[in-house]
C-alpha cells in the first residue's frame with residue numbers, strides 16, 4: 001500500500017486538489033485501458049467536487065460511474081446519493097446513461113439490492129474468477145464516527161469479507177455498501193475529509209493501535225494507492 005496524506009488550507013483547495021488527482025487517474029486509466037471507473041461517496045463534502053468535475057471537458061463515453069454506498073431509498077428521494085450526484089454533476093454533462101451504474105434501491109429488500117448491484121459490478125468487470133475486481137478510483141468520505149461508505153462502527157457489514165456489496169446499517173436504517181475488501185481492491189482509494197468535527201475520528205484512524213470495528217475507516221488499507229485529502233480544519237494535528 002502506498003499511503004499519501006495531504007492537508008490543504010481550506011475546502012476550495014481541497015476540492016481543487018481532489019479534482020486534479022481524479023483527472024490524473026482518469027487520464028491514465030483511459031490511456032491504458034480505454035475506460036475509467038470510479039465509485040462515488042455521498043454526504044456533503046464531495047458535492048463541490050462533483051460540480052467542479054461537471055465543468056470539465058472529458059471523454060464522457062469512456063467514464064463509468066458507480067456509488068460506493070447508497071441509502072436504501074428511491075432515486076428521487078432527498079437522501080439519495082444518486083440524486084445529489086445527478087443534480088451536482090451527471091445531469092450537466094453528456095455522459096451516456098449506460099455509463100451510470102446506480103445502486104438498484106427499488107428492489108423489494110436491501111439484501112436483494114446489494115446482491116443485484118454485486119451482479120452488475122461482476123458483469124461490468126467480466127470478472128469471472130477474480131474475487132475482487134479493481135475499480136480505478138473509489139472516492140470515500142469519513143463520518144465523525146470514523147465510518148466510511150456505509151460501514152458503520154460495530155455493524156455486521158464490517159464482518160463481510162466474501163462479497164463485493166453488503167447491507168449496512170445506520171441507526172436501524174438500511175444502506176447498501178461496498179465491503180471493505182472490495183474497496184481495498186481498488187487501484188486508488190481517495191478519502192476527502194473536511195471540518196474540525198472529523199479531527200477526533202482521524203486521530204483514531206491514524207493511531208498506531210485502535211479498534212478497527214470502532215473506527216471502520218482503519219479497515220481501508222488498499223493494495224494500491226491510498227490518498228487522504230484533508231482540509232486544515234480536519235487535518236491540523238496530522239500535519240508532519
Ligand SMILES: O=C(O)[C@H](O)[C@@H](O)[C@H](O)[C@H](O)COP(=O)(O)O
Nearest residue numbers: 042043044045141142143148149
Ligand atoms: O452516504 C453517505 O453519507 C456517505 O457515503 C458517507 O460515508 C459520507 O461520506 C460520510 O458520512 C461523510 O459525510 P460528509 O461528507 O457529509 O461529512
